[in-house]
Amino acid sequence: MKASQFLISTLKEAPADAEIVSHQLMMRAGLIKKLGAGIYNYMPMGLRVIRKVEAIVREEMNKAGAVELTMPVVQPSELWQETGRFDKMGPELLRIKDRHGRDFVVQPTSEEVITDIARQEIRSYKQLPKNFYQIQTKFRDERRPRFGLMRGREFTMKDAYSFDRDMVSAKASYQVMAEAYRKIFDRFGLQYRAVAADSGAIGGDLSEEFQVIAATGEDAIIYCPTSDYAANIEKAEALAPQRARPAATKPLTKVPTPGKSTCPDVAELLGVPLATTVKSLVLATDEVDEHSAIVKSQIWLLLLRGDHDMNEVKVGKLPGFEKGFRFATEAEVVDHFGTKPGYLGPLNLKKPVRVVADREVAIMADWICGANEADFHITGVNWGRDLPEPELVADLRNVVEGDPSPDGKGVLAIERGIEIGHIFYLGTKYSKAMNATFLDEGGKPQFFEMGCYGIGITRLPAAAIEQNHDDKGIIWPAAIAPFEVVIVPMGYAKSEQVKAAADKLYAELQAAGVDVILDDRDERPGSMFADWELIGVPYRLVVGERGLKEGKIEYKARTDAEASMLDATTTVAHVRGLLGR
RNA sequence: CGGAGUGUAGCUCAGCCUGGUAGAGCACUGCGUUCGGGACGCAGGGGUCGCAUGUUCGAAUCCUGUCACUCCGACCA
Incomplete structure (x- = not known):
């Protein structure tokens, strides 16, 4: 290529809306050009990078035995109605109508369509296993697109879907992809980490994220430097403390804490460590009738140590929380606690609530919490003596640096990462919803065991730049340089x-x-x-x-x-x- | 969606408070000098100041509305 024939359009100054270095450099180097919020032109220089990423992904997917096809960007809503996702998914699913008023979606992913293909085309166990993939434009109407290609609304994803006759075979297919992903990311010349991820309602450990390590990453990666344990923050378990609860030594005392409504404020006022305070989070779960109207709400009080943060994924798995939860409204809080948030605690409730204590809180003695009275907290609180033992003790919190590793081989460290790939065992979630079956040796229909595997093609160059740049500009790994x-x-x-x-x-x-x-x-x-x-x-x-x-x-x-x-x-x-x- | 903010030339921004014929730097065109680390001089082209209303003799500037974009919070390749 000669530069005179090509288009080189560099800028000395980065556009004002480019926040992070990869976005700034991609704009300055003329790789991309913004057309709207989260929507970009891939300029000739940028497209060359994208094409190289695609070529590597395609080559390794083919080597791993996957077969390429493409599915439409605009898909009829019927299939999405079958799985319920047309209604269940939030506004990030872009719904459009054609000239006849029929509903369509712009694909954010393609489980429905691929499952439809499989149920039509794969009739016998003899045709299994199969792995189909596409490299295709996706659209997710993000609430807040930002950081250029890092979180665009329109982006390119490689999405693959495996179909197997049973779980054993499906897990083998998953492992083939896990191996292929390592080969792919090795070829990009980036530092990355494969981390265990939460697999939601399906359970099991068969979900991994591939994270490119970068200080500006949006995800927290938890890992153990002295073992091979790595997980994302949603997944990483905070183990139950081994030590026993100390004996109570202090009397229950109500202390004035005017205007101090947060744990850090209270700890500072009283001159005690933040870890001696307990924060009260009030959640609600709703029972709904067939019209999605709320018929009954249960109020829950979750207790976490003042220096810990709640983990919503873990909370969502508590018994009673399976169908979703929300933060209680202020009216509900006042109704049950007699005061507004900021001074809440498990003592002196107006109405009973169900109490769940984090594992750390359960072994605390002489702790501090709100008095359920504005401008007052209570010190010297002790389980068993001042209030009943908690109804439920569970892992409710995000792990923090220095927590013991769940594999028992050291302590946890945290770094930031950019998610560029995710592999996932799906089970029969979609095949059951769409009645997608094949015939086994006995001539009996069986649901496909599925897996899905994504790579953010257009995100990858951004991640590469975050990891490889200097004050002069981008430093591409040779494999994906324009x-x-x-x-x-x-x-x-x-x-x-x-x-x-x-x-x-x-x-x-x-x-x-x-x-x-x-x-x-x-x-x-x-x-x-x-x-x-x-x-x-x-x-x-x-x-x-x-x-x-x-x-x-x-x-x-x-x-x-x-x-x-x-x-x-x-x-x-x-x-x-x-x-x- | 809630909170905050910004819309003036391809890019970065000034002008707005205090209304009076739209500016700078970079980029672009021509000529000349220069040319192994983002050159200099001269001469040019380019903007109905996001859009719509209103106030006014007169609106980039003031009012109202609207749209777009950006930033801060809960979801995700």
Whole structure:
């Protein structure tokens, strides 16, 4: 490719709405251009990166035995009605109508359509297992799109779906994907971690997220540096403390805490550690009739240590919370506790509530909580003495740095990550909902055992940039760089010698199968160097009269501090060596 | 969806408070000088100031409405 034929549109300043470095650099390097909130043009330079990501993913998926197909971006609502997701999914599912007023959705994912294909096409156990995938445009009407391609509304995802005859086989298919994903992410040259994820209602451990490690990541990754344990924050279990509850030593005392409605404020006022306070969270679960009208609400009081945070996924699994929960309204709080949030506690309730204590809270003695009276807290609270033992003790909180690892082999550490892949065992959730069956050896219909496997194709370049950049710009891993090599001639239009040498080098590299761009724009050297460092091409070759006099070509990797000189005659071989071809 | 904020040239922004014929830098075009680390000079092109209403002799500026976008909170590749 010659730069004069291509489109290079770099910016010195980043647009004001680009917050994080990957977004800023993608805009400045002219990779993407915003068309609307969370909707981007992939400009020629950016599309080359996307295509390379796709090619790697496609190659490894094919090697793993998956077969490619594509499903429509716009899908009729009927299939989505079958699984109930047309109504159940929130507004992130974009629903549209055609000219006849019929409902359609813009696919955020394709379980319905692929299950429909499977139930029509796969009739016998002899055709199993199968794994279908597509690389296709997705749309999720995010509440808050941000960070460029990191959280766009329209994006490209590779989504794969496996179909198996039974759970044993399905788990084997899952493992094949887990292995393929590692190969894929290894090829991108990024630091990543595969972490155990929560698999929701289906249960089991068969869900992993692939997280690219980056300080700006939106997800917290929990891992154990001394073992191979890794999980996301939703999943990581806070083990029950091994120590016994200390004996009560302090009397129950009501203390004034005017205006101090949070645990940190109260701890500071009383001069005690935050870990001696207990925070009260009031939740409600609703029983609904067939019209989704609330017929009865149960109020719950969850107790967590003042320095801990509630984990909504864990809470959602408590007995009684299976059908969802919400925060109680202020009216419900006043009704049961006699005061507004800020001074709540399990003592002196106006109406009974069900109490759930976190494992840590259950072994606390002499703790502090709200008095159920504005501007007062109670100190020296003790289980058994001042209130009954908790009805239920459970893991309610997010783990924190230093908690023991669930595998018992050390303590937990936390880092940030960007989720670029997720693999998931689905079981028969969709096949049952859509009555998708095949015939087994006995001629009996059986539901497909399914799995689904996603990779955020367009998110990946953003994650790569977050992990690989410097003050000059992007530093692409060679595997996904828009070009592998750039030839920068000094005075291309002015010097016959330079032009001839640059053209020759360009032709030879092309012949060697190198993805090379020749910068024939005849810009000033400084601005060409700055452009290519911003764009992040891994290898740069400078052709100038100065070097040619000695028969040399200047070489510099994007990551090198200084350039070095190569013999013009061996330059192509050197580049081929770098790229391994 | 709740809270906050911003809409002026392709990009970054000034002008608005205090109404009076729309500005700068970068980018772009032409000419000249220069040219191995984002050059300089001269001359140019480009904006119905998000949109709509109202107030006014007169609105980028003031009022009202509306749309879009951005930021902060609960979901997700």
